[in-house]
Amino acid sequence: MNEIKATLRDSKTARWMVLILVSFTMMCAYYLTDAMAPLQERLQANLSWSASDYGFFTSGYGWFNVFLLMLVFSGMILDKMGVRFTGILSIGIMLIGAAIKYWAISGHVQGMFELNILGWQAISSSAKSSVVAGFGFAIFGVGCEMFGIAANKAVVRWFRGKEMALAIGLNTSTGRIGTALAMFTPIPLVRMTGDISAPVLLALVLLCIGMLVFILFTVMDRKLDKEDADAGVAADEEFKFADILEIGKNRAFWYITTLCVLFYSAVFPFIKYAVNLMVQKFDISDSFAGYIPALLPFGALLLTPVFGNLFDKKGKGATIMIIGSILLVCVHLLFSIPSLNSFPIAIGLVILLGIAFSMVPAAMWPSIAKIIPHSKLGTAYAMTFWVQNWGLMGVPLLIGVVLDKYCITGTITKLVDGKEQVITQYNYMIPMLIFAFFGFLAIGFALLLKAEDRKKGYGLERPNIKE
Numbered sequence: 001m002n003e004i005k006a007t008l009r010d011s012k013t014a015r016w017m018v019l020i021l022v023s024f025t026m027m028c029a030y031y032l033t034d035a036m037a038p039l040q041e042r043l044q045a046n047l048s049w050s051a052s053d054y055g056f057f058t059s060g061y062g063w064f065n066v067f068l069l070m071l072v073f074s075g076m077i078l079d080k081m082g083v084r085f086t087g088i089l090s091i092g093i094m095l096i097g098a099a100i101k102y103w104a105i106s107g108h109v110q111g112m113f114e115l116n117i118l119g120w121q122a123i124s125s126s127a128k129s130s131v132v133a134g135f136g137f138a139i140f141g142v143g144c145e146m147f148g149i150a151a152n153k154a155v156v157r158w159f160r161g162k163e164m165a166l167a168i169g170l171n172t173s174t175g176r177i178g179t180a181l182a183m184f185t186p187i188p189l190v191r192m193t194g195d196i197s198a199p200v201l202l203a204l205v206l207l208c209i210g211m212l213v214f215i216l217f218t219v220m221d222r223k224l225d226k227e228d229a230d231a232g233v234a235a236d237e238e239f240k241f242a243d244i245l246e247i248g249k250n251r252a253f254w255y256i257t258t259l260c261v262l263f264y265s266a267v268f269p270f271i272k273y274a275v276n277l278m279v280q281k282f283d284i285s286d287s288f289a290g291y292i293p294a295l296l297p298f299g300a301l302l303l304t305p306v307f308g309n310l311f312d313k314k315g316k317g318a319t320i321m322i323i324g325s326i327l328l329v330c331v332h333l334l335f336s337i338p339s340l341n342s343f344p345i346a347i348g349l350v351i352l353l354g355i356a357f358s359m360v361p362a363a364m365w366p367s368i369a370k371i372i373p374h375s376k377l378g379t380a381y382a383m384t385f386w387v388q389n390w391g392l393m394g395v396p397l398l399i400g401v402v403l404d405k406y407c408i409t410g411t412i413t414k415l416v417d418g419k420e421q422v423i424t425q426y427n428y429m430i431p432m433l434i435f436a437f438f439g440f441l442a443i444g445f446a447l448l449l450k451a452e453d454r455k456k457g458y459g460l461e462r463p464n465i466k467e
């Protein structure tokens, strides 16, 4: 009789240890992604940025991923070189991007930027610092997304056939810790140091620690490789261009991917403006405002594993995505109503958004692993992230331009960090309606996905593990 040898993967301690190691770096990366969001007013006042400049800088995250197809290359690198190499490479890229962003925001770049092509002004003039900071953010974005797909593949590799959705949920949750910290630590940090770029410096240090932690993961993962080889487990197939075509033929994959770009376009870009929304619409003091949007990732951090676990044990993946998208629309529509501007409403809506932000990701990412074979998963996640990056890039810019064009209600002069600053005031109704519209479309694609699952029998509504 053939004896099946236990591997490191079969040890609960080893599996969860791997999850902690991979997730720590994720937390650092997410911190850096959103650490400038609470400083929107300060960036605009200190660096003479408009809302469009802020939106332009924020959109930087997706520039290279989208236009240079970096995410597609990242997927190829991942499937060809594996998670260890890709992980280390991606952290290195994040460090370079973060360093450029730090340099630009700390006041080394002055003046205006105009892009003229044959006498035609391609973009309206912007503060140079926003362009250089955006460039750094674009490099960082390449590393961050590359790390995201590598981390996903690592988690799936270690947890396949076990607590996969729960593990993916917990991995996503640690990212949320980073986002939550990014909501309420930057303002005190800036007050303490008097330096608007201090949060980026902190993130740089955290990322260096993340690199060391990830190296520990590579040691364990190499050991698993060896055990798998000894046990005759086939190595992952290498990347083939044909994979893209094959994945592209899967209708359910496109429904999930479109749902992904729409849903995330209504959440991550919202986070970038949420602190300012709290200050300007709900009249919450600047020093406290970050704590309210922090409830969103904080709620998601607790609930994503709960919904991941529910999906593992009870199934109902497509249904969870439909309910999450409906919740998203309701929240943004309520945010858009100008008269709903009291403090408890702000808290209630952010908590509801946190629930939606737990449901959809907890069911969506493991669902991709259910409809696409493991050997093509790196490529599949990369393709989904690529489409999603159009939203992460375009929507913050769109919101910034809409704010400047249609939503300015006046200016006020107030004391910020001991200095008198002129602060532009906005009415956030139109941006919230734009977010609600994305959510509305997301519901449609979640329904299509459920119908396709019923037709093709992917098992999205069935449990991942038998109790």
Ligand SMILES: NCCCC[C@H](NC(=O)[C@@H](N)CCCCN)C(=O)O
Pocket: 030, 033, 034, 145, 148, 151, 152, 168, 171, 172, 175, 264, 268, 361, 365, 385, 388
């Ligand atoms: N293991 C979880 C899979 C993906 C998590 C997902 N991340 C993304 O979608 C990234 N492409 C975007 C990250 C933006 C960083 N703030 C998530 O839900 O965070």
